[in-house]
Amino acid sequence: MSTPRFLDIEYCQTEDALFPIAMAWSLEDGQMKTVVIAPVDEWLSEDGDLGDIDLDYLAEQGVPLIELVHELHQDLPDQTVYVDGLDPDEILIDLIFTAMEQEAPFEIAPITDLITGMDSDALEDRRRQLLFEESLEPQLPENGVYALLLMAQEHGLFEED
Secondary structure, eight states, X not given: OOOOEEXXXXXXXXXXXXXXXXXXXXXXXXXXXXEEBOOOGGGSOTTOOOTTOOHHHHHHHOXXXXXXXXXXXXXXXXXXEEEOSSSOHHHHHHHHHHHTTOOOSEEEEEGGGTOTTSOHHHHHHHHHHHHHHTTOOTTSHHHHHHHHHHHHHXXXXXXXX
């Protein structure tokens, strides 16, 4: 069995807009990559009301979608990538790849497809507990991926060296 891969996306959601603002994913060796995402104009609402999202920060620090898509193609080709199942991850991935007129090189699946011995509520409780125990902010996508990595490790889902 190959090492499971995980992904988490932080996003902006208002009445008029839904788009990713940051993403983290794990690699085959268990390492992680994290990026802030520069939004494309088509994602932004006409009235510009994005709550507390700092568009200037995203524009200055964010990775252009073409670079993000290239990295995802390199890192996750033909993989099943597991998510916590709480966010609209598939919609957000579709937004990224549709903006670049491409298809995602991976499939998204909920963590419940990987860790089958627990129901979704128990898995979410354990994920939250790990975030608390490790003093991690749940809003940061790298922390979400880290918690999923810890859960997979607890369930013996990593190949031993």
